[in-house]
Amino acid sequence: MLNAQQLSSTVTVEQGKLSGKHVEHLHQFFGVPYAEPPVGQLRWQPPQKAQNWLGIKQVHTFENQCMQKYLYDDMRFRSKGVSEDCLYLNIWTPDLAPTEKLPVLVYFYGGGFRAGDGSEPRYDGAALAKKGIVVVTVNYRLGIFGLLAHPSLSAQSGYGGSGNYTFLDQQAALEWVNKNISQFGGDPTRVTIGGESAGSISVSAHMVAPDSKGLFSAAIGQSGSILGPPLPAVSLQKAHEMGVSTVNQLHNKLSLKVDRGNIEQLREVSAETLLDALEELGISRFSTTVDGRFIKDLPISLYRKGQFAKVPLLAGVNSQESHYTSIVDKPLVTKEDYQQAIRNLYPEYYQEVLAMFNISEQEDIKDALQTLASDRFISFGAWAWIDAVTHHPSVSGKQPSTYFYRYDHIRPARKVSEGGTGEHHDRGAVHSAEIEYVFGNLDNNPLYLWQPEDYQVSKVVQGYFERFIKTHDPNGEGQAFWPTFSSEKWMILSKEPEYQSFEAHIKRYQFFMDYYYPSN
Template identity: 45%
Template sequence: MLASANTMAQFARGESAEPMGIVEVAGGKLSAEVISGGIRAFKGVPYAAPPVGELRWRAPQPAYSWKHVRPATRFGPRAMQLPIFGDMNFRSKGVSEDCLYLNVWTPAKTAQERRPVLVYFYGGGFVAGDGSEPRYDGESMARQGIVAVTVNYRLGVFGFLAHPELTKESPNHASGNYGLLDQAAALQWVRANIAAFGGDPKHITIAGESAGSYSVSAQMASPLAKDLLVGAIGESGSLLGLQPMPSLAQAEQTGVAFAATVGTASLAALRALPAQQLLEATGKPGAPRFSAIVDGYFLPRSPAEIYAAGQQARVPLLVGWNSQEMSAPFLLGEAPPTAQNFRNAVQKLYGDRAAEILKLYPANTDVEAEQSATDLASDRFIAYSTWKWADQHLQTSGQPVYRYLYARPRPAMTPAMGNATSGLAGGITKGNAAAPVAPPARGAVHSAEIEYALGNLDSNKVFAWTPEDYQVSKTMQAYFANFIKTGNPNGPGLLAWPPARAATGGPVLRLDVKPQVEPDQTRARYLLLEPK
């Protein structure tokens, strides 16, 4: 639906029924959704051309222009994905290859303002997620004086397939990493257009959780994006993990093998396959997992090498993880969490290094073993990579690093949820109606901090939030907002959060009902886990 004739006439006279109601970007004019309190949201804004047809598996191209005022009041389609995670709640309608849209929430009254900008990348393992998820909604951050942006990017086989023919046709002699290239293109778009929304194009902070945090570590390392940033926030995860990233050659062979499973012998045939058929093929048993690679273009070298050489974006970094990123069954399977079962699992994983591991992950009692199994599972899953990122940046960037440990367990679920139990990423599973209600988690599970950090507790109807939860959210969001504005999380009314020190990796801010500054308790564990 086009803007009304009256609104158009006001625009032509240089007026507007609402301040910032219509903005002009590279492709044309956009009309906003007006939110109470002076916030305006621009949803479903195209930042690149639809990556369909011949543009499937190509670097993002400039968005097409439009002639009339485009209503920016609905989220664009989400990237192609299977229904994987139970905690994802989408406000977009359906999946599509035509997914390269972003959303902007602005508190600015005029385009002459220069507000700090937050660009947030969603999580979901590079196989799921969307900028429309309520937990990432930018309205609350906009009320803190920040122009907030969420970005859709390609996922799974559509976002990360590498193939020799793709590499050959590429002017960059690379393939894969299309999802990361989408993010970089979105950052370029923000740099070029955010002033129209009252944002400061020279003050862009990027943030994300899980795969979004991996993305932040990647954009900081890439020559395509690192010079666009003034700060970065990483919540649980980075590309500096325990396992080396696949090379382009390795990923190409994975792509060739996948093409064979769907019965295609050429790139043209692959591009001709229906998107849904490709998507369903990735969900079959034994299908490969497509993710970020060292492609020689977006990532000229491995992130570990880039950070070790100090060639990443040299900007302040706020980074941390949660107290229970993973649970004991990740290591133990269906075996009970006893001391003996944990020792057996460590022996199987580490062989002649098992005794060393057990010194730092002790198992003298069953209770201690369950906690050690939880810690080791969390470290192997995501905590180590986040620590390594923080530590390398601290060693080579010359910029402050602020480390947190998020420790507030979610409260009990609302009575309406019955006997549901929480899953890995905050998703829920409903069991037998006669079964007892599961107790709250012992720690802060993976993804639990998102709604707190972005001020969006009310968007999650699963949990019975308490006044203490709202206080934690107020505190955490204040730290984040201060960092986005100044590169320093500290501010009036907050416990002083000192930057980490290169020699020790600490101190660490423990975020809970009563925040505390603590020495780093985990450095020895991560040094032990370092690949030899």
């Protein structure tokens, strides 16, 4: 078994020897290559196995983040730079590995598949590693580099499809972890995959990806899934149409020659030039594709057929995933404003949607719009996912354990020195606000005026997630009991968590299920 001295000197993985850092009773290995750099002719191809190296590779600092221009306001990076050469992962492992191998968390960052990086301080794995978990964060290709599908690429692929390089990168990282994580004290049979937003969508995608099954034993999804907005999967034909349109626009924008294939020419254009051109064209979103390799059918069909990994799942949403102003942008919303907005959004189902909400006071209007905005953005997808997993029996006839939450704690105000006003007007827990609490990284985020109750909430929430990673059950002594989702309830995560009925929400989510996936 590994000991602290062995880990602090070298670790031998499939490709060669690594030397990490020993910091505060932890071993850290940053910038570990899990695949070849996807540059040149490897742009828009599945990830290739990392080549072996000679000698000892020093992995003390974070490597490049993947190509991106869009930066969300609360993102902070510790990466070396921005480059297509970005397929690296980072590992935090405790000082001493016990006789029994440690559980592993492999985490995929959020950012709408167009931003993010495994070096972000809010995803730092040190706090969880100190609790006896080997933590891995993974970089993966984004935007056009990760999701472009095109007939020419499909003709070259050998499997008749294209796109989804984002997910194939993640899959390659999972394969690397399964082969090598025991060298870092981890148990390859106890790997939990987790993620927030785009990372959560990724987790739900891997659950229906044939080649991902068997690479993980449990799953965590924070806000969203591939079964709902904002980024549902599309057919290969639709992805081809979108890809052709994008490539043609780039071809014209960049005034490329017409005597050679568009894809081959674009492979020769610098990544920076491509991103600049896309920004000027107003193109920033790309979809998951039914590519015939990563996924074989639309995810909703796969979940309905029971063709998903039968593993324990912990998933949930935040209470303010989106603000009411995304529907009616007024400080004072009248009942007439509210009704007209619903009529505009759902002209055929106007009365049905209005009946979902009980409006008796002025504030009820904002509450209803906030709930609706959150559902339309990302909350419905999270429910559709956990409901599909919960209510479809596995091959053995036993359902996997599922745990559903709503995170309610309102993050404190932003510091004036960090562009804030010292006050906030949030009506709930905003999208992504739970990440620092789950990872125990409040002190890694200097933007907010953290209060003692924030640290208490972090302790409570992290406790549930820690136990789920270790035992695939969030329950333990000293905290409110969290039953499985089969009872149609969810855990309200806050300073004093409590289990509440989900009944008031069922009708609304069933409406969205019929709305997005009408029966034939």
